[in-house]
Amino acid sequence: MSETAAPEGAKPKKSRLMLLIALLLPVLGAGGFYVTWSGLILAPHDGPDAPSVQVAPLADIAFVSVDPVVVALGPAADSRHLRMTAQLEVSSPHAAEVTLLLPRILDVLNSYLRAIPVTEIEDPAALTRIRAQLLRRIQIVTGEGRVRDLLVTEFILN
Structure with a gap:
């Protein structure tokens, strides 16, 4: 084998x-x-041959403070008052003009905030819609091209 x-x-x-x-x-x-x-x-690469990052300069802007707005919500609401504070983003050359129109802007804010239903104010997602509506109304009052944006800095229900 x-x-x-x-x-x-x-x-x-x-x-x-x-x-x-x-x-x-x-x-x-x-x-x-x-x-x-x-x-x-x-x-x-951070060496001398590294391409430099170009940062665009900021636009010529200024911020105009809007006085706090306090609105009574009525007896049907869970909250009693709405307190809103905002800033307006404007082009720098128009800052004085927008400041001059602040009483009209406050009137528009008060009128709109009193007119919308309380349920819409209490909805957490409503702030974006309310902000857009207020911005459009402020742009109508101040004229096109003066107010660029509305920045809501305080929106408190108490």
């Missing part, structure tokens, strides 16, 4: 190769992580 024996070197070679791969892959992965994390590669 003849025994067919496999070469003894083939089996240990395969297991050594798997052991080498099992040890080498984590080391390469950890090395790749470190090189990327430390910024050696794929990091922003």
Whole structure:
């Protein structure tokens, strides 16, 4: 009888190769992580040849404070009063003109806030709609191009 024996070197070679791969892959992965994390590669270049980031200058704006508005909500409301404070973003050349028109702006704010239903005021998502409506009314009072935005800084129901 003849025994067919496999070469003894083939089996240990395969297991050594798997052991080498099992040890080498984590080391390469950890090395790749470190090189990327430390910024050696794929990091922003801050040298003299780095492209400079161009920042656009701010528009010529000013902010005009609007006096606080307090509106009584009526007996059907859970809250008794609404207190709103705002700032108007205006073009700098028109800041004096908008300041001159503040009594009319306050009248528009009071009139609109008293006219909308209490349930709409108490809705948490209503502030965006109310702000847009107020901005449009303020732009009508002041004239087109003077008021750019209405920034509500305080909107309190108490």
